[in-house]
Amino acid sequence: MATNRPHRLVGFLESRKNLTGSACGLAGVVLTLTGLAGPYWPVVVAGLYGAGALLAPPERPAPPDFPDPSAQLEEVRGDFGRLRGYLADVELPPAAEERLAGLTGLLAGLLEPGWVAEVLAADPEGLHAVSRAVRQDVPEAVDAYLRTRWWTRLTPGQQPPEAHLERQLALLRGEAERLADRLRDAEARRQESHTRYLEDRSEH
Structure with missing residues (x-):
């Protein structure tokens, strides 16, 4: 003391x-x-x-210094690179491989450096959804498939694990597509707002 x-x-x-x-x-x-x-x-x-x-105004503690959205996006982009390295070493059935390729392609497009990623960084919910898919959902789905496939070989006759994997990847692809649609709609509304602004300005 x-x-x-x-x-x-x-x-x-x-x-x-x-x-x-x-x-x-x-x-x-x-x-x-x-x-x-x-x-x-x-x-x-x-x-x-x-x-x-x-x-005198009261003293107040400084707020926590959390990373800004652009720094968070860079971290997710780095984790996505590590995820792709992990997936490159995994052997999946053709149907699941195709679904996974579609999903990772969409995620890569959202995380590609440029104006699209800037739009994503400005959307906290969207950035969280992409982060969750990269860091949790995709690796968990693939790892669960690999584990279950081994057990299925010991006890055949059960529901094939690739059916669950394909369904999970389809659901994740749907979430990513809805996010992309939402970001696209936001840009469309921005464009429409600018059109209305120019129209209102020309009338005065």
Whole structure:
């Protein structure tokens, strides 16, 4: 506890309350030197200091320094590169391979550096959806298939694991397509708004 006292003292000396109170107290000293405070100058100086300290805005802690959307997008892009390296070493049935290629192609288009990625970075929900697909959904679907396929070989006759994998990849592709449609619609609305703005401006 004792080691924190010097830090607290320095913090108080640098606080808005102390600085504002000191400035008001200095004004009281000026009044004293000019003779306006009279014999009650200690009360005037102390009163002005207290009034300044009360009027000062309260201290507030700085908000957390979270990475901005562009930095988050770069992290997701790097993770997507690692995911593609993992998928390159995985052997999947042709139908599942085709569905996976369609999904990863769509994700690659959304993450491609340029204006499309900038639109994605400005959409927190969309960026979260892509991040979840890259970091969780796709690797989990593929890994679960590989694990289940091994067990199916020991106990044949069960539902083929590739059926679940194909269904999962189709669902993920649908989510990615809906996201792309939503981002496209946002750009279309932006274009329409600019048209209306130019039309309204030409009428005046």
